[in-house]
Amino acid sequence: MAELDELAHRLRRFAEVREWERFHTPKNLAMALAGEVGELLAELQWLTPEEASGVMEDPDSAARLRSEMADVMIYLARLADVLEIDLLEAVHAKLDENDKRYSATEYRGSARKAPPPA
Amino acid sequence: MAELDELAHRLRRFAEVREWERFHTPKNLAMALAGEVGELLAELQWLTPEEASGVMEDPDSAARLRSEMADVMIYLARLADVLEIDLLEAVHAKLDENDKRYSATEYRGSARKAPPPA
Amino acid sequence: MAELDELAHRLRRFAEVREWERFHTPKNLAMALAGEVGELLAELQWLTPEEASGVMEDPDSAARLRSEMADVMIYLARLADVLEIDLLEAVHAKLDENDKRYSATEYRGSARKAPPPA
């Protein structure tokens, strides 16, 4: 079974056996996702860019970052499942769009925003 | 190739050909991730729980949600790659931990937080 | 002295005596602000709308919400000071704009977004 389908399945089962489905509404899961992203930001917020680039060299920081990234992925995958969104398909559709929108020659070395698609 | 490895590879290549690697620092990517989660929240914020549960039935809302979820996944996968975190491994390690921490009998139907691991 | 000026002054002094100014860059403060908003969301995420409406009746929840709201205000005021933005002036300018953009008759009872200003 594909990785993300398997993950969605594991999360669905985790919620079912605890009777947590009623908490897992789209709004609640989106809030939980944002809360976890907040915890991820907190790990990086006071570091200089140089310190942040080397953050995985410290075992304690690395463990915390792995844990926070996991929490973000968990709520994202759970929200996608509840909304019946195929996350992988959505991602590749968006990247196909970005490939056209941000032409490599035009946007080389520049972080300016592309105009919205017509 | 596994789904998430393939995604990380596509994102790395996308950044390389545009010479965007220098923008893709851990702090910048974490900020971009939070910004995209903010756009996702904006899609759901004024809906009642009932409206939010049916949000995918409206084709325009469904397309916007797919697009915002994709953006969140894109920055999460890109940040994991830059930090050299194996996202899938981190997720399953966290779920193994949660399986023990939130026993199905003790937490059935309850959303209270588990005490932090000893 | 006006309330928000006094707050900005107290926060500036707090950072100065701890030599924390070098941590208080615009990006770092914006990340800290988002992190605190994440903690605020976490207080509300699993509640039903009804439970959330009565959340201040529980003294423990009320204390946590007061504390999280304070943290959000603290980083917002500190960021405004570092960017030399007059927060109160910015707010009233925005509300003057919103008064025109969202006419009371046209938007009564509707949460749809106004078109972007021309």
Place this chain on the structure above:
Amino acid sequence: MAELDELAHRLRRFAEVREWERFHTPKNLAMALAGEVGELLAELQWLTPEEASGVMEDPDSAARLRSEMADVMIYLARLADVLEIDLLEAVHAKLDENDKRYSATEYRGSARKAPPPA
């Protein structure tokens, strides 16, 4: 009338005349607050620390930052009003606590987190 009370009053009146009170639940306002913080992050995310420090020198960036900061303050003040939290009192209570928790001699020049209050 004090600044923040006056702001809360103006926001309450704005919602009333548009019959928007039913949208302004604690959860919805917290989501809107997080969404606006996301827009603020988006203004700063790709800048170097040096560029971010000078961001107010560009009139367009300055106008956008003022506008995003205003939106954050608006939803924060509105949420405080709905929850009947005195934001200014909460902030100064928190700062009194921080004055004790982060002693100036012990935390000088260090961004490490204080242990949670006993």
